[in-house]
Amino acid sequence: MTRRLLRVLPAVLLLGGAFLLGRFLILSPGDRAARIDGPVTGIVWQVDDATAKPEGEWQRLGADHLLIQWILVDGIGFARGTGGKAPTQMPDWRRIAKEPWARHVTLGLAGDFDEKKARENALQLARTSAAIAGKKPPLAVEGYYFPVEVDPTWKEAAEVMPKALALLPRPLWISVYDNSNIGGEALADWLSTWLPADVGVFFQDGAGVAARSPQTARDYADALSARLGKDRLRVIAEAFRPLPQGGFRPATVQELMPQIALMEGYALYLFDGPHYLDDTLVDALVKRIDERD
Template sequence: MGCASRPLDQPQALAQGIVWQIDDDHLDPRGDWDRLGVTDLLVQWTAVDDLSFLPGTATHRKSRLAGLTTSEHLPDWARIAGEPWARNVIVGLAGRFDETTARARVARLIAQSKQLATVLPPGHIDGYYFPVEVDPTWAGARALGPLLEQLPRPLWISVYENSNIGGPALADWLTRWLPPDVGVLLQDGCGVGVRGPAAARAYADALAARRGKERTRIIAEAFRPAQKGAFRPATAAELAPQLLAYRGYRAYLFDGPHYVSARLVRDLLEEAARR
């Protein structure tokens, strides 16, 4: 089964999804992101650095063999499944906080992901996400293609591109090794200042032309650089142009619990109404 196409829930929605990157300080996501039109929750991962946030993982023999242990503190998955912004859940599988380590341990993360996919959270599962991010500088990315065949479908990965090689070149690189039924979540690069919304939209259009619009979605970076290498939430004036530029695609805010507060939601609605 490939990545199914679904109509947008609200034609004038500013966003269709949020990303939730689980860490010890963000185990209880709460927000009013549905006011923006959000109905999809993309969970960045359900296990990171060998620690699972799904109940029962440690009692699963194959999960123990894959090196997973269960966190002492777990999200309230049942409550989350009832939120209006989590009507459809894309379950992130096994990842690492450090990108270099993740790429070096892809085979192990695939094995862990296969086990996590058998211990799912409640709610409507709309797909799976393998959270090892790819970009054209990763020389070993081609080896990922055959490994992804082991994971359930619909399946998504994310891609970023920081050298501005252009959307057609990125689409060509992906098409050379990525299984055709795997969907692509394009990180727009606006949060790190790589490109603006119009250029990000052009990248998405190039990916959709090669891989299909139903397998192309956009991650809108809802942050901006701050001092000393940190990041701050984007302002409504900064973020609204991204979301307006991506209309026609399913756009996911990265990430809701860290960066998209109730005040920012209100400001976004006001900013969009002015434009």
Template sequence: MPIRCFFQRRFQGRFHGRFVRAVAVSLCAFAAAGCTLQVPAHADSLAQGVVWQLSNDQLNPHGNWDKLGINELLVQWIAVDDVAYMAGAGLPAPRVPDWVRIANEPWARGVIVGLAGYADEKKARANVEELVERSLKLAAVRPPVHITGWYFPVEVDPTWTDAKRLAPLLERLPHPLWISVYDNSNVGGEALAKWLDGWLPHDVGVMLQDGCGVYARGPAAAREYADALAARLGKDRVRIIAEAFRPKQGGGFRAATAAELAPQLERYQGYRVYLFDGPHYLSNELVDGVLAIQHGAPGSGSGGAAP
């Protein structure tokens, strides 16, 4: 008898109802205990995640990002510059997002929660011990979302000569844990991987900023970086942040065009990819433009053009 038929007969009726309820209760208890469940990605997804750089100006994210296959949200931080975006963590929280609404969005079935940070990189690096203490308080409160991991929002790069002092601090934070790395000095993927492997705890994952948004490199070179990191650290520890912006004439940044963004997503297939960032740069029109390019629509590629 096929196993599936035996299972259906064996557990039908009232026992089956009790069994299903018990499983549901167990899963709820598992989540409430602080455990994390990975959100699976579809094989044909162009991207798997979207980043939200939370600020007072971006408290209410909306988008059609799930059309790209995205089902995981990476929140850059839930406390920044001495202000929190959830209550109960010992910091002022004058404005709080609608976390319940966000948790029910199709692009936020899972959420990697960014902890405490400072917007100024030098200040963040100089105060990592303080940020870890704040992060522990934030993690104890937890936003009401399906947490799939944690992110410590102090970015690293090879010019940070004192980065090794992060190692014991990262071990104190909740896991699965991610940090992000960039290389504007162009030391190369192998050198970057060797540097990280020399101090980063082996249970901490890396989000590689691809550098396309500041013209540090193109998608092909960024893929080589990712492959070098994966070869040294293990592919499960490497994900890619695809920068969906470009420098704007006169200063600042603009959204990438569909023609600029599509090659990034195509080149990074095989990795979990997170677009930076959704609310600021990834408009509905840009999403549709990228999809049009994927499907070979004539005249596509102008979505998200600079104003």
């Protein structure tokens, strides 16, 4: 997000590496390709030119689900047949389909990097999304994501979003955040007044932008689950932190582990894999998880 989670454009940070010993780090190349049981359900991929060729070992954290934020953004089509301008690089969708972290895909449709613009044009984005849903890349698509984020400060959401969501295929998901800190129960109450019963929610934990602590984020998740049902809730852990001069950096192991540990029992996705979770950070997380277990 331009403002936060699904609009952030990352600052490049080189993480120092070290050789880490542990059962996951001495696997053969063939074994490394297999999914390993772990606390992470999936990763988010905010598709852009910089990450059009995503590479990572996120399956070592347990990830075998992939949330693709969009395939058409700002008029640029990252899948053939979407009608957008060609990107600098087209993702190799057939290769991605074979990755262990992409066995179950939730496909984002048409969006805009600018949140304000996306909200103003939500109905048109929904119409475009409906038109391109059948142009999906050759992936194991199990559902769809409408990349117009909501939060309680968007007063028009209750009127606009039901109309937009009615145009889209199911299963369908949206994402929600709360920088106003109204509380999990109040957020659940607000959503329940307008969100269709067959639409699921990705809740952004807010830790990456210091909106709340991981424990408070867990309280939010519990409140949303109690109101919406656990099957309609997935949690996004923000795997980044703001830089003093602007932009973002990857979260450290010490920062990210509480977000992972405290969401045990929920379907947990990390935002986002290609921008913030390189192999060095994955190595360090695996070691910490192994030590904890």
